[in-house]
Amino acid sequence: xxxxxxxxxxxxxxxxxxxxxxxxxxxxxxxxxxxxxxxxxxxxxxxxxxxxxxxxxxxxxxxxxxxxxxxxx
Ligand SMILES: [Zn+2]
Numbered sequence: 001x002x003x004x005x006x007x008x009x010x011x012x013x014x015x016x017x018x019x020x021x022x023x024x025x026x027x028x029x030x031x032x033x034x035x036x037x038x039x040x041x042x043x044x045x046x047x048x049x050x051x052x053x054x055x056x057x058x059x060x061x062x063x064x065x066x067x068x069x070x071x072x073x
Contacts, residue, residue: 004066005030006038039063 003012003021010025012035020029030038042063046056 003035006035006042006063009066 004010005012005023005025005028007028008023008026010023012021012023012030014020015022015029018029020031021035022029043060046060
């Protein structure tokens, strides 16, 4: 199932030879753990910090909805 880069939103393709997800847009190489960790980091930004809370929530909603779409194709 396709996944999207938590850094740039580009499409990630799983490379079996290196067992990593490779971003087709920025070239990031990520494990599934990295993807989950980045997602959690964005979620924690949404909960607090110096980011304006409403903007962070909008971003999180965008991120989670783009993930949901990615699981449909
Ligand atoms: Zn990327």
